[in-house]
Structure formats: structure tokens, C-alpha cells
Amino acid sequence: MARMLICYYSRTGHTEHMAEAVAEGAREVKGATVDLRPLAKVAAKDLPEFDAIVMGSPTYYGTMAAEMKQLFDESVAFHGQLAGKVGGAFSSSANVGGGNETTVLDILKAMLIHGMVIQGEVSGDHYGPVAIGDLDKRSRANCVKLGQALAKLAVQLHG
Amino acid sequence: MARMLICYYSRTGHTEHMAEAVAEGAREVKGATVDLRPLAKVAAKDLPEFDAIVMGSPTYYGTMAAEMKQLFDESVAFHGQLAGKVGGAFSSSANVGGGNETTVLDILKAMLIHGMVIQGEVSGDHYGPVAIGDLDKRSRANCVKLGQALAKLAVQLHG
Amino acid sequence: MARMLICYYSRTGHTEHMAEAVAEGAREVKGATVDLRPLAKVAAKDLPEFDAIVMGSPTYYGTMAAEMKQLFDESVAFHGQLAGKVGGAFSSSANVGGGNETTVLDILKAMLIHGMVIQGEVSGDHYGPVAIGDLDKRSRANCVKLGQALAKLAVQLHG
């Protein structure tokens, strides 16, 4: 079985709703198990246990929340142990053009520095799902699709 | 007078409509003159004549169209002559999350390499206006605001 | 007088040395005063008092340290009050290609979202100074140049 962690930070519930939709997509994939957890329940030492890690943050000043960055900074103690694992990211923001793409990309960059494997999406939200405000039909479909795609990749690489 | 160039590349008309709204905003500012031109009517040697340069491109694979990149590549012959000038960018894309923020930022990065001065926006589209499809009320307001803000800055620095 | 804050986060001293060189450059500019402070001595409520804010962070997973992101997240309480102020960024990293450019750009993006004015550099480190390890002759010159350029711009806009 390929183990996926979906880790989210959410104050308004918007990012949490995205995380639930990502989990829904991932759970459709045979051979994958999904842990859906708020950031507060994830420690850096937990990360090496998973085959795929998907992280979601609201857009704060064009990048992830400081609390999520703190987890990445602490993950340096396990640097090298995440190499080859599958990664993905999503973000909610107040506005279109409000920094949501850059937030997704900043999480992906941190994952690349860990040597992780990421995948884009040919249609919809290319770098990772973004929601403007709360989850709507469009962003929900993108979240489900991300969960499916990354779970499949995790099964292919680590199942 | 501070001279502003608004240069756009547009196949569908979406980016052209954004450019017109940017020009409308800039023309409201006393002390600024505005040249609105399609990319085909702008040569690299024209760029040093202006105090402010605002460029708009559709989002093609997450960054500006090759035709606009070509203008930047040719501008190397005038490298140094744009230092201190005001810069700005805008982009239209097919989808939210489709690479519009990264397109705007890639144009801004090229302008920073030219030593130009750029300004973000506290509300609305922070890095520069993005339109999803054609200009709508939201993106129109952002375009007008960009034109006003950059024309004011150009007058302050070069007027 | 234009007031500049140079705020740095440093564990090894590398980023602190960069900050000192930025301050040295800024102090050469007539009409500018410089406050050089470690991040721990800067609160979000202090930021609106300055005309220019330059921030330096080590490169941690391709972006600023969580501690510096925390300051940006807290600055939301003063959102709008930094509009039009001058901004700049610098970073030290362990390696070339180690994420230093993206760290500088992530700080600049946060400043753009605050509506700040930033400027690139025609030669040397275009987005902002980067040091590979500790300050060397190359990175020192870039830091001094950044301090000079941004202090001049702050005097021009706010002096």
C-alpha cells in the first residue's frame, strides 16, 4: 500500500474543505491509504513514514502560512529521507491574482528541495488547486483530480 | 511630462482590452502621456525613450508569449538604459490557477533585471492585473488602478 | 529624512554580515537614516514608521525562515500602511542553485502585496544580493550597492 498524508492549515475552513476533496479523490485509488490531518497534528518526524505528502495552506502574503513554513524548517532534521516521495500542494485565497499560484509553487519548491517528485495537471489548475474563498464546484473538481493523480503516482512509484 | 508605454500582445483581444483599461487609468493622471501599442509596433530601441513601460501578455505555459520574450532578449542591446524606469505587467489566461500570476511575475522579473522600479497593489491583483478570459468588471478595475498607480509613480520619479 | 529599516534573521552570522554591508551602503546616502536590527527586535507595528524596509533571511527550503514569515503574517494588521514604501531583500544560502534567488523573490512578493515599491539591479545580483556561505567580495559589493540604491530611491520618494 502507498501511504498518503494530506496536511492542511486552515483558520476559516476553506483550506480544510479543499483537503477533504483531495482526500476524497485519493481514496478512490486502489492501493493507496490516506491520512487527513490538520498541521497541528503533523510533526516533522512523521513525514518520512509516508509515500506521498500533499500540503495545503491559505495564501498569506503570496506564500504559505508561517506555521506551515515552520514544519518545513523543522523537517531539515530529516533531510534526504523524503527523496523520491510524491508531493503536491493546494491553496485558498481571498482573490483571483491574490498570490494563490505563488503559494502553491512555494510549497512545491520546498518539496523539490527535499528531492520529492511532483506532477502538474494538463487542464484546470496546473500547479495545484486554488480556491477563491471557499470550495466551489470548479476548485472541488481540481482538488479531487489532484488526489486521484498523486495517489496513482504514489502507487506506481511506491505501491 | 512622464512618458508611459503600454505594450501588449494579443491574439483573442483579451489582453488588448486589458491594455486599453490600463491606458484609461494612466490617462487620468496629470503629467503623464500614454502610448498604447501592440507588440508588433514596439522595437527594443524604442524602450529607452519612455519613463514607464507596462507590458501585457496572454498566459502561455505559465509565462509570457515567445514574441514578447523576443523583445526582452533584443533589449539586451540597451541594457542599463532602462534602470530606474517604472515597470508593470498584466496577463489574461483561460483559467484561474492557469499560470497568470507567474506570467505577470516573469515579466516583472525581466524588468527588475533591467534595474526598473515596480510597485505592487495592496488590494485586488497584487502583482499585476489578471483576467480570466476577457476583461470583466473585476479585472477592468484592477487594470485602471494599475495605470493610475504607475503613471503617478512615473510622474513622481521622472515628471 | 527618509528612514530605512534593515531587518535580518541570522543564525550563523552570514545574513547579519550581509545586513551590515547593506547598512554601510545606505549610510553613504545623504538624507537617509538607517536602523539595523535583528528580526527579534522588529515588531509588525514598527514597520509603518519607516520609508524603506530591507529584509534579509537565510535560504531555508527555498524561501525565507518561518520566523520572518511570521512577521509578514502579523503585518496584516497594518495592511495598507506600507503602500508606496521602498522594499528590498537579500539572502545567504549554503550553495549556488540552493534556492537563494527564490528566497529573495518570495520576500519581494510579500512586499508587493503590501503595495511597496521595489527596484532591480542592472548588474550583479539582479533581484537582490545573495551570498553563498559568508559574505565575500562579490556579495559584499552587491549588498553595499543595494543599500545605496534603495536609500536613494527612498529619499527621492519620501525624503
Add this chain to the structure above:
Amino acid sequence: MARMLICYYSRTGHTEHMAEAVAEGAREVKGATVDLRPLAKVAAKDLPEFDAIVMGSPTYYGTMAAEMKQLFDESVAFHGQLAGKVGGAFSSSANVGGGNETTVLDILKAMLIHGMVIQGEVSGDHYGPVAIGDLDKRSRANCVKLGQALAKLAVQLHG
């Protein structure tokens, strides 16, 4: 067999030397074949034939050369056919801090939009190899490592 294309654009030979080192690394991997070609010998219609595509460009204004962007723009005719293929990027630049990381990332972003799979590197040049001027020992090692890593991933996913 997994087929890898290494496509480079080079005027000074610096990026070509990087491409040769990437090819050397990839050729060490059992189960992979490598085509090393200058950009002028690659048409958009060729891309779907490969299981892995690695592209290298000099750093021109913080992103890939217009000629390489042209190839991406033309590849829209084959959009969707590259999904799941392995991607990677490298760049040479005149200076540290000269835009090489952003060039690599801009190529990777275009690949993500194509739905491709990319992998970062835990040590060395995290997003993809960068050379300051011509290939030296440091950048050569990073290029060889990239070739090896992506060829292995291509064999694992498509061999």
C-alpha cells in the same frame, strides 16, 4: 526502453556543455536511451515520442531564451500528450544571482502545465543544475546527477 530527449539552446557553448554532462549521467542508467539535440533540431511534434524531456537554456532576463519559449508555445498543438512524462531543466548564466534559478523554474513550470512529472535534488542544485559561466566541476557533477536521476525515474515510470 525509456527514451530521453535532452534539448539545449546554446550560443556560447556553456549550456551545450551542461547538456553533454546530463547525457553522460543518463547514459549510465540501464534501460534508458538518450537523444542529445540542439533546440534547432527539435520540433514540437517530436516531443510526444519521448518518455523524458530535459531542457537547458541560458539565462536571458531571468527566464528561458525566446527560441525555447517558442517551442513550448508550439507544443500547445500536442497539449495533453506529454502528461505523465518525466521533465527536467538546467541553465547557465553569467552571474550567481543572475536569474539562473528562475530560468530553471520557468522551464519546470511549463512542464508542469503539460502535466509532466519532475523531481528535485536533495543536495547540490535543488531545482536543476545551474552553471556560472562554463561548466565547472561543481556544475558538472550536478548535471551528471540530474541525468542519472531522471533516467532512473523514466525507467521506473515508463521502462
